[in-house]
Amino acid sequence: MSANNLLTPESLAQIDRELAKYPADQRRSAIMGALRIAQTEKRHLTNELIEYVADYVRIPPVAAYEVASFYNMYDMKPVGKYKLTVCTNLPCALSGGYQAADYLKQKLGIDIGETTADGKFTLKEGECMGACGYAPVMLVNNHTMCNHMTPEALDKKLAELE
Amino acid sequence: MTVYVKGVVFEGVDFDDPNSWKLDAYVKRGGYAALKKIIENKITQDEIIAEMKASSLRGRGGAGFPTGLKWSFMPRSFPGQKYLVCNTDEGEPGTFKDLDIMVNNPHALIEGMIIGGYAMGITVGYNYIHGEVFEAYERFEEALEEARAAGFLGDKILGSDFCFQLHGHHGYGAYICGEETALLESLEGKKGQPRFKPPFPASYGLYGKPTTINNTETFASVPYIIREGGQKFLELGKPNNGGTKLFSVSGHVNRPGNYEVPLGLPFSELLEMCGGMRDGKKLKAVIPGGSSAPVLPADIMMQCTMDYDSIAKAGSMLGSGAVIVMDESVCMVKALERLSYFYHEESCGQCTPCREGTGWLYRVVHRIEHGLGRPEDLDLLLSVGGNIAGRTICALGDAAVMPVQGMLKHFRAEFEHHIQHKSCLVPGF
Numbered sequence: 001m002s003a004n005n006l007l008t009p010e011s012l013a014q015i016d017r018e019l020a021k022y023p024a025d026q027r028r029s030a031i032m033g034a035l036r037i038a039q040t041e042k043r044h045l046t047n048e049l050i051e052y053v054a055d056y057v058r059i060p061p062v063a064a065y066e067v068a069s070f071y072n073m074y075d076m077k078p079v080g081k082y083k084l085t086v087c088t089n090l091p092c093a094l095s096g097g098y099q100a101a102d103y104l105k106q107k108l109g110i111d112i113g114e115t116t117a118d119g120k121f122t123l124k125e126g127e128c129m130g131a132c133g134y135a136p137v138m139l140v141n142n143h144t145m146c147n148h149m150t151p152e153a154l155d156k157k158l159a160e161l162e
Numbered sequence: 163m164t165v166y167v168k169g170v171v172f173e174g175v176d177f178d179d180p181n182s183w184k185l186d187a188y189v190k191r192g193g194y195a196a197l198k199k200i201i202e203n204k205i206t207q208d209e210i211i212a213e214m215k216a217s218s219l220r221g222r223g224g225a226g227f228p229t230g231l232k233w234s235f236m237p238r239s240f241p242g243q244k245y246l247v248c249n250t251d252e253g254e255p256g257t258f259k260d261l262d263i264m265v266n267n268p269h270a271l272i273e274g275m276i277i278g279g280y281a282m283g284i285t286v287g288y289n290y291i292h293g294e295v296f297e298a299y300e301r302f303e304e305a306l307e308e309a310r311a312a313g314f315l316g317d318k319i320l321g322s323d324f325c326f327q328l329h330g331h332h333g334y335g336a337y338i339c340g341e342e343t344a345l346l347e348s349l350e351g352k353k354g355q356p357r358f359k360p361p362f363p364a365s366y367g368l369y370g371k372p373t374t375i376n377n378t379e380t381f382a383s384v385p386y387i388i389r390e391g392g393q394k395f396l397e398l399g400k401p402n403n404g405g406t407k408l409f410s411v412s413g414h415v416n417r418p419g420n421y422e423v424p425l426g427l428p429f430s431e432l433l434e435m436c437g438g439m440r441d442g443k444k445l446k447a448v449i450p451g452g453s454s455a456p457v458l459p460a461d462i463m464m465q466c467t468m469d470y471d472s473i474a475k476a477g478s479m480l481g482s483g484a485v486i487v488m489d490e491s492v493c494m495v496k497a498l499e500r501l502s503y504f505y506h507e508e509s510c511g512q513c514t515p516c517r518e519g520t521g522w523l524y525r526v527v528h529r530i531e532h533g534l535g536r537p538e539d540l541d542l543l544l545s546v547g548g549n550i551a552g553r554t555i556c557a558l559g560d561a562a563v564m565p566v567q568g569m570l571k572h573f574r575a576e577f578e579h580h581i582q583h584k585s586c587l588v589p590g591f
Contacts, residue, residue: 021288021329021330021331022329023243023369026350026351026369028350028351028352029331029349029350029351030351031351032331032332032333032334032348032351033331033332035334036332036334059351063351063352066352066353067351067352067353070336070353070354070510071293071333071334071335071336071354072334072335072336073293073294073334073335074334074335088500089255089453089500089501089504090255090256090449090453090486090497090500090501090504091255091256091412091413091484091486093500093591094412094413094414094486094487094488094492094591095412095413095414095418098591126294127253127255127335127337127504127507127508128253128254128255128256128257128337128453128504129292129294129295130252130253130257130258130260130261130292130294130295131258131261131294131295132255132256132257132258132410132412132418132484132486133163133258133410133411133412133418133419133420134258134418135412135418139294142293142294142296142334143296143297144296144297145294145295145296145297
C-alpha cells in the first residue's frame, strides 16, 4: 500500500466528486479525472503517485499506469512550473504556429521537450487543441488556452507567468 | 470569433455579453421551451423521433449519419440501464465549433441531451470533452449545476416522472477518442483503443449497455427541431442536407472563426463572409471537412456549395465542417508532411497497418519535403495507403490515407517537382 496523504484533502474531495459521476461498480471511469487532479497538485505523475491514485480509485496500479502513459497530457517526467504547449498542426502552422514555437525556443533558450535551468518553463509541441480559429494557440499547464500567440502576445504572456 | 448568420445553435446568443451562456439568458431566448413542451403536452417518444427524422438532421461530428434514424436504433424496451453520450472530443485539426458551443451556449447541448434521453428512454448521460479545452469543461460543469438547480435536469424533471442525470467527463489528450468506441473505452477508464463493430454501441456500448452517441452540435440542434418542428429545420438547408451548420474556418482568411450558416451556402459566399483571403493572396486549395478530408483545389472548391452532397460529389467530404483555407504560398508537400506526422503521432497502435503504415507515410513525405525523395516514392505512398485503408478496426487508418490520396490526386506535379529539384515550388509557411 502507498503512504497516506500524498494528496491534499481538497484534491481527494475533487476525486470523490469524479467518482460520484459513475455507477458504483464502475469506479475505474474516474481514473482519468483522478490522475488529472493528482497531476494538477503535484505537477507530474510519479509511479508512487499513480499507485496511490489507483489505490484510492480501487483499481490495479497497472490500469492507472496504462491510462497515464496513453494520454499525452499526463506528464510522467518532471516539468517546469509552467508547461507551455504550442500547437503546430496545419491550421495553426498556416497562422504562425511554427513562428510561435521558434520564438519561444529562442527566448527561453531551450528546445522542444526541454526545461529552463531555473525550472520555470517547459516547452512542448502539441497536436490540435481544437481552437484553430484563434491560431496560433498555446496551452499553459494543460488548462489555460492562450489565443493569437504572436511574438508580442507571447512576451506579454511570459511576463505574466511568475 | 463566432459569427451567427442564420441558424439554430447560436440564435439569440450575444457573443459580447459574458453572461449570455447562462441559464437565465438561455431561457429568455426560448431555451428549455422544447423540453417544457414535451413534458406539458406529454409528447411521445415516437413523435420526437419522427420529428427528428423529418428534420433530416445529419450527425455533425463528421460521419453525417441521420440522427433520427440513429435514435430509432436504440432498443427502448431494453430493461436494463442505457446510456446517452455526447462526443465533444473535438480534435480533428481544423475543427473548433464544439468549443464555441460549450463556451457560448452550453444549455442548448444540455437541453438537447435531456430530450434525447427522454426520446430513447435513457436516464444517464455523459459528455466526453476534449482534453485541451479545460475551460469549456468547467463551463459545462457550471451549466449543469444551473440546470439541476432549475429542475430541468435530475430527478422528476419539471414535476414529471422523467429522470435524467448528466455528467461531464474530461479527456486528457488523445485524438483517437473522437472515434466513438475509443471514446467509450476511455469513458470506462481505459486506453482509448477502438472496438470492433459490430456489435454497434446501440446494442453494446458504455459498460456493455445500449448506448447512443451524438456530436455536440447535433444535440445542440435538437431543441430548435422540437420547438419549431422538423420541417422548419429542414427548410433552413436543402433536401437531404437539412438545417444550418457551423463551419470552422481556419488558415489564410482575414477573419477565421465559426460561421453558422444554412447548408448549401456557396463556398464563395462563405469565403466572402470571412473577409476574403488574407493579404489579398490567391486561393490555392481548401481542406473542406477537417484534416482527414481530401484536399480540393481552388477551382473545384469555388464551384461547391457547403453541404454533404456537394462536397462529396467534388471528391471530398464535409466531415465536421472544418474548412482549412490555404493560399498560393503553401507548399502542399510541407502541408501533407505536417498532417502525416499528426496521424502517425496519434495512431493508437492497436492495428499494425495503421501503427506501422502511418509511420511509413510520414517518413516518405518527410524525405520528399527534405529533398531526399525518390521517383518511386509517390507510388510507394499510394501503395502503403492502400494497405492501411479498410484494413483497420477504426476509421483513423482511412483518415490518415485520404489526405495523401487527395494531395497526390490534385497536386502530384508539386510532389514531382520536389523529388526532381529537391526544393519547394513555393515559399511554404
